[in-house]
Amino acid sequence: MYFRLAVKNVKKSFRDYMIYFLTLAFAICLFYSFNSFQAQQAVMELSQSQHEIIESVQGLIKTLSMFVAVVLGFLIIYANNFLIKRRKKELGLYTLLGMPKHHISRVLVYETFMIGLLSLIAGLLAGLFVSQLLTIITANLFEAALNYSFIFSTDATKMTIIAFAMIFFIIMIFNISILNRYQLIDLLTADKKNETLKAKNIYLSILMFLLSLVILGFTYWYALSEGMNALMQLQIIAPAGIIGTILFFMALSGFLLKFVQSSKKLYYRKLNMFVLRQINASINSNFVSMSIVCIMLLFSIGALATGTNLNRTINSTIQLATPFDCSYGVYDSAYNDKDYLIDLSNLKEDLKIDNRDIQEEYFIHDYRSDITFASFKPYVDDSFVPDDQFEEEFEVIPLSEMNIMRKVYGLEPLTLKPGEALMFTSSELIRDVVDDIVVEQPTFTLYGHSLRLRGERPEMINLGTTLNTSTTLIGVCVADELIPADAELYSMYWNVNLKDGVDQEQFSEMVNQRVSEYNKTNDGEESKQYMPSASTSAQAVQENSKGLSVIMTYIGLYLGLIFLLASAVILALQQLSQATDNKHRYQILNKIGAEKRMISQSVFLQLSIYFFMPLLLAIVHSVVGIQVVNSIVVVFGESDLFLSSLVTGGMILLIYGAYFLFTYFGYRHILEK
Amino acid sequence: MTTILQVDNIEKYYGSKGNLTKALDRISFQVEEGEFIGIMGPSGSGKTTLLNCVSTIDTITSGHITINQRDITKLKRNALSKFRREELGFIFQDFNLLDTLTAYENIALALTIQKAKPSQIKNRIQDVAKKLDIEDVLNKYPYQMSGGQKQRVASARALITNPSLILADEPTGALDSKASRILLDSMEKLNEAYHATIMMVTHDAFTASYAHRILFIKDGRIFNELIRGNDTRKTFFNKIIEVVTLLGGDSSNVL
Numbered sequence: 001m002y003f004r005l006a007v008k009n010v011k012k013s014f015r016d017y018m019i020y021f022l023t024l025a026f027a028i029c030l031f032y033s034f035n036s037f038q039a040q041q042a043v044m045e046l047s048q049s050q051h052e053i054i055e056s057v058q059g060l061i062k063t064l065s066m067f068v069a070v071v072l073g074f075l076i077i078y079a080n081n082f083l084i085k086r087r088k089k090e091l092g093l094y095t096l097l098g099m100p101k102h103h104i105s106r107v108l109v110y111e112t113f114m115i116g117l118l119s120l121i122a123g124l125l126a127g128l129f130v131s132q133l134l135t136i137i138t139a140n141l142f143e144a145a146l147n148y149s150f151i152f153s154t155d156a157t158k159m160t161i162i163a164f165a166m167i168f169f170i171i172m173i174f175n176i177s178i179l180n181r182y183q184l185i186d187l188l189t190a191d192k193k194n195e196t197l198k199a200k201n202i203y204l205s206i207l208m209f210l211l212s213l214v215i216l217g218f219t220y221w222y223a224l225s226e227g228m229n230a231l232m233q234l235q236i237i238a239p240a241g242i243i244g245t246i247l248f249f250m251a252l253s254g255f256l257l258k259f260v261q262s263s264k265k266l267y268y269r270k271l272n273m274f275v276l277r278q279i280n281a282s283i284n285s286n287f288v289s290m291s292i293v294c295i296m297l298l299f300s301i302g303a304l305a306t307g308t309n310l311n312r313t314i315n316s317t318i319q320l321a322t323p324f325d326c327s328y329g330v331y332d333s334a335y336n337d338k339d340y341l342i343d344l345s346n347l348k349e350d351l352k353i354d355n356r357d358i359q360e361e362y363f364i365h366d367y368r369s370d371i372t373f374a375s376f377k378p379y380v381d382d383s384f385v386p387d388d389q390f391e392e393e394f395e396v397i398p399l400s401e402m403n404i405m406r407k408v409y410g411l412e413p414l415t416l417k418p419g420e421a422l423m424f425t426s427s428e429l430i431r432d433v434v435d436d437i438v439v440e441q442p443t444f445t446l447y448g449h450s451l452r453l454r455g456e457r458p459e460m461i462n463l464g465t466t467l468n469t470s471t472t473l474i475g476v477c478v479a480d481e482l483i484p485a486d487a488e489l490y491s492m493y494w495n496v497n498l499k500d501g502v503d504q505e506q507f508s509e510m511v512n513q514r515v516s517e518y519n520k521t522n523d524g525e526e527s528k529q530y531m532p533s534a535s536t537s538a539q540a541v542q543e544n545s546k547g548l549s550v551i552m553t554y555i556g557l558y559l560g561l562i563f564l565l566a567s568a569v570i571l572a573l574q575q576l577s578q579a580t581d582n583k584h585r586y587q588i589l590n591k592i593g594a595e596k597r598m599i600s601q602s603v604f605l606q607l608s609i610y611f612f613m614p615l616l617l618a619i620v621h622s623v624v625g626i627q628v629v630n631s632i633v634v635v636f637g638e639s640d641l642f643l644s645s646l647v648t649g650g651m652i653l654l655i656y657g658a659y660f661l662f663t664y665f666g667y668r669h670i671l672e673k
Numbered sequence: 674m675t676t677i678l679q680v681d682n683i684e685k686y687y688g689s690k691g692n693l694t695k696a697l698d699r700i701s702f703q704v705e706e707g708e709f710i711g712i713m714g715p716s717g718s719g720k721t722t723l724l725n726c727v728s729t730i731d732t733i734t735s736g737h738i739t740i741n742q743r744d745i746t747k748l749k750r751n752a753l754s755k756f757r758r759e760e761l762g763f764i765f766q767d768f769n770l771l772d773t774l775t776a777y778e779n780i781a782l783a784l785t786i787q788k789a790k791p792s793q794i795k796n797r798i799q800d801v802a803k804k805l806d807i808e809d810v811l812n813k814y815p816y817q818m819s820g821g822q823k824q825r826v827a828s829a830r831a832l833i834t835n836p837s838l839i840l841a842d843e844p845t846g847a848l849d850s851k852a853s854r855i856l857l858d859s860m861e862k863l864n865e866a867y868h869a870t871i872m873m874v875t876h877d878a879f880t881a882s883y884a885h886r887i888l889f890i891k892d893g894r895i896f897n898e899l900i901r902g903n904d905t906r907k908t909f910f911n912k913i914i915e916v917v918t919l920l921g922g923d924s925s926n927v928l
Contacts (some may be wrong), residue, residue, distance in 0.1 A: 268781055268791035277773040588769045591730075592830065593758025594786045595751065 002103060006110035009090075015669060016086055019576065019662055020079045021119050023569050024164075027072045028123025030565070032128040032160045034061050034558045036153035040135045046147045047505075049540065053547035057554055062159075064555065068562050069163045073170065075566050080112075080171050082573045084178055086286045086580060095184050112175065116168040124157065131156075141550045187245065205254025212247035215240055220624045241621065242295065248617060249290040256609075271594065272603035278585070279609060289574055290614050292566040297618035300563035301405060301648060302625050309554015309626075309644035318545050320462050322538035323408045324362075324495040326508045327464030328515075329471065330531040331491030332368075340531040342489045347530070351514040357502040362404050364463050364493040365440050367396040367483060369476065375444055379437045395472050395490050396446065397424075397463075398480040405461050414477070421451040422477045426462040426637040427470040434474055449482050465491035465538050508537035564652060568659035571611055579670040581617040587669045603667050611660045615652070676739075677837050677870045678704040678727065683736030685722055686892075696722040697733070698893035704838070707868040709861070711884030713876060713913070715920060719893040721842070724874045728761060728840050729753045741837040741846055759788055760840040762831030768823045770815045776826045777811040783830045795829035802831045804867065805859050821852030825859060829926040832863065839863075841873040845880045857883045878917055896920060 010017060038058040041051060084091075094104050131151060139146040257276045261267045267276075279286075312417050332343055345362060347353075373380050397405075402424075403413045416422065421444075424432050441455045463471040471491070498507055515530045522528035564639045589599055593615040679717050685697040696719045704710050714720040725731035727738060729745050738745050741760055748756055752896050763769075770779050780798050785791075785811055802808045805825045810818055818826070824844060831839050841860070845853035863869040883906070891896040901909045 184888075264791045264794075268785050268794050270785055270788065271782075273773065273778055273785060274771065274782065277771075277778070281773040585771055585773070588771055589786075591765070591769055592783055592786065593754060593761075593762060595754040598786065 002106050003110050006107050006114060009107070009559070010111055010114055013083075013087070015666065016083060016141050017115060019569075019572055019659075019666060020083055021115060021122075022662070023079055023565070024076060024115070025117035025123040025126060026565060027075070027264065027562075028120055028160055028164060029126040029130055030558070030561055031065065031068065031072070031163065032153075033122055033134055034554065035065060035129040035159050036127070036151065036156035037061055037134070037138075037554070038155065039151050039153035040131075040138050043135060043149055043151060044139050046142065046146070046485075047539075047543060049543045050142055050144065050547065053543070053550060056547075057551050060500070060551065060555065061558065065115050065159070065163070068558070069167070071562060071566060072163075072166045075569055076167055077171060077174060079573055080174065081571060082577050085177060085577060088182070091179065092184055101179055101588050105179055108175045108179070112168060120161065120164060121299060124128065127156075127160070128152065134460060137553075138550065141553060142546055144226055160460060202254050202258050202335050205251040206253035206258055208247050209255035212244050215244035215247065219244055219248060223624055223628050226628075242291075244347045245617065245621075246287070246291045246295055249287040249294070249613070250283070251376065252287075252290075252613060253280040256280075270598055271589070272605075274585075274589070275602050275606045275609075278582065278606060286574065286610070290610070293571055294614035294618045294621070296563045296567040297615055298621045298625065300560045300567065301557045301618060301622040301652065302629070303560035304648040304651060305556075305622065305626055305644050306629055307553045307560060308488040308647045317428075318542055320460055321467075321545075322465045323405065323462055324465050324538065324542050325498045325504050326496045326511070326535060326537045327466065327493050328496075328511055329464040329466060329491065329493040330450065330534050331366075332489070341527070342492055342528050344492045344494050345577060347494055349528070350528075350567055351511065353514065357498050357507055359497045359499045361497070362401070362493075362495045364401050364405070364495060365398065365489060366472070366475070366491040368488040368490045368494070369396045369446055371444055371446060371476070376437045376442055379440045379442060380433065392473055393490075394474045394476050396483060396487070397475050397477050398483055399477055400480050402461075402477040405463065406459070409459070409461060411459060416454075416477070416479050418479075419449075419451055420454050421446070422454045422456060423458045424461045424472070424475045424477060425458050425470075426460060426472045427474075428460065429457060430473060431460065446476070447482060447484055447487065451478065464495050465492075465536050465541060467536055467541055467544060471643030483491050504537035504539040508535045508540065511535035560648075561651070561655070564655050566654050567614070571614075572659045572663040572666075575607060575610055576666050576670065577645075583671055599671070603671070607660065607664055607667065611656070611663075615656065676703050676743055677706050677708075678872065679737075679739040680727070681739070683726065683733045683738060683739040685731070686721075686734045695893050697726070699736075700890075700893070700895055702888060702895065704870060704872060707864070709864040709871045709883070709885045710873070711881040711887040712872065712874045713878075713887055714890035714896075714916070715876070718890045720874050720876075720890050723890065724842055724872075727838075727872065728763065729757050729810060734914050737770050745857055756835065758783070760837045762834060764824070764828050764831050764834035764841040766843040768815070768820075768827045768847070770823055770830075771825055772815050775812055775814055776807065776818065776822075779815070779826060780811075780830045780833055784786045784832050785875065787834060797833055797852075798829075801833045804832070804863065805829045818847050819852065821855050823847060824856050828856070828859065828863075829858060832869065834866070837870065839869055839871045841871060841875075843875055843877075844873065845875070845877060853880065865874060878910060878913045881913055882906050887913060887916075887922060891920055 013616055038054065041054055046054070065565065073652055091104060094107075095101070131153070135148075135151055138144075219237055222233070222240075223237050253276070257280050258275055267273055286486060328344070328347065330340060330344065332342060355537070372392060373390045399414065399416055402422075406412065406414060414422065423434050423438055425431055435457055438453055438458060441453050443450060443452045445451070461472070461475070463475075471493075483543065496507075512533050512535045516532055519529050519532065586603075589602075590596075676725055680700060680702050682699050682701050683697055684695065684699060687694040687696055698719075712720045714721065714811070720730065726733050727740075729748070733746060736746075740756075743756070743760075745753070745756060758775070770776075771782070774782065777798060780801065781794050783898055784794050784797065789797075790858065798811070799808070802811055805828055807822060807825050809828060810822050810826065813822075816827075824847075828844075845856060848856060857880060858872060860873075864871055871884075873880070873884060885901050887899045888895055889899070899909075899912055899916060904912070
């Protein structure tokens with residue numbers, strides 16, 4: 001009998017339950033999809049290192065999932081509270097009719113169980129579908145071949161069921177305790193309680209609003225001017241940003257009211273006056289949630305945009321970092337305590353490597369010089385050059401070898417007039433700084449020759465295939481004969497392109513293997529030690545970069561979507577519960593002759609302000625934030641903000657917009673009831 | 674004198690075929706411009722149904738209601754909304770003021786809903802506030818006002834749109850006797866000095882004694898009609914009491 005009552009209740013308050021159900025199902029879907037990551041390996045052809053990446057992503061997601069489960073738990077309890085609040089009167093009626101409390105709790109337990117089970121099934125089904133999509137995305141990111149078949153992850157299913165069963169269990173206990181706490185009279189008269197209204201000082205809120213703008217402006221300016229170092233200054237930026245945001249929403253309604261009031265035309269237009277007063281009256285209960293939602297949206301936008309952007313960024317840098325199939329590169333000062341051979345002229349003989357697998361090979365020499373940023377001081381924007389790099393010496397490359405590199409990168413061969421030199425770099429970050437110097441065409445002295453820099457924008461050139469992209473901070477290319485025979489080597493690269501069908505990674509491993517064997521046999525002889533593990537294959541670089549981008553993309557999507565969901569749900573539920581409280585006001589409007597359409601418009605306007613003001617501020621925050629993050633991401637190469645903004649915007653529009661519309665129609669439904 | 678309200682043989686049925694209740698049973702009457710008419714009757718007599726039908730909130734089963742030469746039984750839903758806010762003014766028992774708005778804004782709302790020109794609003798409000806003696810509470814919120822002030826603000830809201838007909842539903846129901854008297858005095862003033870046409874539903878004989886004519890309703894039919902003529906209010910009040918006794922309502926309807 002109680003079960004039937006519960007079934008009837010769920011059916012009857014289907015619309016109330018809808019938003020709760022939707023949220024649960026969506027959360028479960030996300031939870032399952034991301035945890036099913038490991039199972040995707042089954043249908044993709046992946047290399048060993050890619051398998052390792054998937055393992056580490058899976059581990060990371062598992063850890064994050066604990067945090068996500070806690071967030072979702074709070075969210076679901078919040079949603080549940082909303083439902084209970086709306087049904088207090090009904091519960092009071094049961095008590096009044098003489099139903100014992102433990103029987104009422106039984107009804108509630110049945111209801112929670114039913115909704116939980118339904119949403120679990122719906123969420124898992126949706127999750128199954130979404131995880132298939134995610135597989136395609138992963139395959140795409142890895143650029144791996146896909147032998148598609150349907151994927152089902154028992155692990156993820158188990159985890160999802162356990163996590164949500166725990167959440168539902170907590171909710172059941174919560175609901176029972178709510179029943180015990182309330183007095184019958186409170187349950188029956190729950191909807192008659194009114195917020196006490198107090199007149200607020202409008203001028204104070206204008207002052208607060210201006211103050212919030214000043215604080216936010218300062219925070220933006222500070223973050224932007226710190227650029228790359230902004231992350232180090234988070235203890236200043238974060239609190240200032242949060243205080244500014246809270247003040248903004250505290251004062252927003254008062255400011256809007258005063259602002260619109262100054263235009264009689266706008267203020268006395270249809271129900272504008274009513275909407276603004278309405279928002280102003282309930283801002284005390286709303287500004288905290290609006291601030292929280294704004295900050296969560298900022299996280300969400302940041303995570304989504306960075307996640308989708310970094311992927312593109314990294315892909316664009318792979319090309320720069322892999323000019324050859326395989327490189328063995330050594331450099332001075334890497335291992336300070338031990339001197340390794342820098343001259344690689346005898347490398348092949350020493351390691352007994354024959355030319356069987358080698359298509360073509362190039363030795364690139366990179367010499368020390370005595371020029372630094374200090375030599376070009378008047379032209380250097382020193383805010384962009386960290387102090388420790390100011391004395392970093394520039395490297396010198398002979399023209400003939402430079403032209404080999406230019407050919408690899410698809411550039412025209414270079415000719416230098418006598419007395420001319422050209423700069424290049426392999427760091428995107430430093431390119432503009434070098435450009436500042438180059439345009440001045442300064443003269444300088446190198447190895448006793450007076451030279452003039454050519455005013456061309458420096459090309460991006462990496463002297464070999466390397467895992468960290470920059471081989472050369474700043475390089476100077478000069479004619480071969482200007483470099484004296486006794487010039488000291490800074491670094492040297494043995495660059496190899498392999499014959500078709502030779503495995504790059506195996507070749508590179510073989511080189512490293514031979515190096516360690518050679519070092520062992522010549523142990524103790526300082527002049528006969530090669531740098532270990534210095535061989536890198538293009539394949540390894542690609543897989544490593546893609547691994548990084550996969551990790552970033554997934555973490556970004558996962559956290560971004562969860563935060564987005566949480567912020568949309570909080571706003572939706574808050575507005576819907578206020579719809580019930582505000583019902584009498586809309587009834588008055590109806591009685592004095594406001595058309596249904598006019599009332600709907602005012603609801604729309606009101607909800608738009610609640611939903612889109614936090615989004616708007618979050619977007620402004622994130623534009624600044626992404627600007628800062630971008631200055632760091634540039635280290636990985638140039639980024640494409642446009643596409644990632646498009647993807648991020650699309651996801652936000654879809655989820656946030658769906659909740660907005662749901663709230664709007666739910667609100668109208670509550671008013672019409 | 675023109676007829677503002679013409680009620681023509683209206684009927685209102687509730688329920689289904691098997692169990693039919695006639696809430697209004699062939700009622701006819703008319704209200705002339707500038708009249709102050711009272712409707713009295715015991716609980717369940719149909720007076721609120723009558724008011725709801727006249728105010729276009731409810732529909733009738735048969736018959737015709739004509740307000741200001743327009744047959745409202747033939748209007749569509751959206752047209753009804755428009756008609757209601759242009760031709761009718763309402764005064765409710767529980768004031769129905771918006772607690773978030775000041776008195777001034779509450780009155781202005783009636784105009785903004787009509788999409789009146791914002792530039793006219795101020796003058797019109799000042800004008801109506803003078804008539805109802807509420808100029809000093811215009812900037813107060815409802816919670817800062819007394820019951821009587823609230824009801825006068827509500828009256829101002831009803832009056833400001835220059836409606837053809839003001840409908841008052843138990844306007845003194847939530848007021849003490851002093852505030853009731855002040856409100857009724859101002860309604861009388863509105864009627865006499867500004868020729869507002871008022872139809873007031875009440876079961877309080879004292880309140881009813883301010884009207885010029887009273888229709889008594891019982892079981893959905895017009896039971897009696899009293900015209901004040903040249904009587905003093907005291908005499909008229911006594912006549913009302915007599916009819917109420919005759920109506921045989923329970924004691925709560927007598928006073």
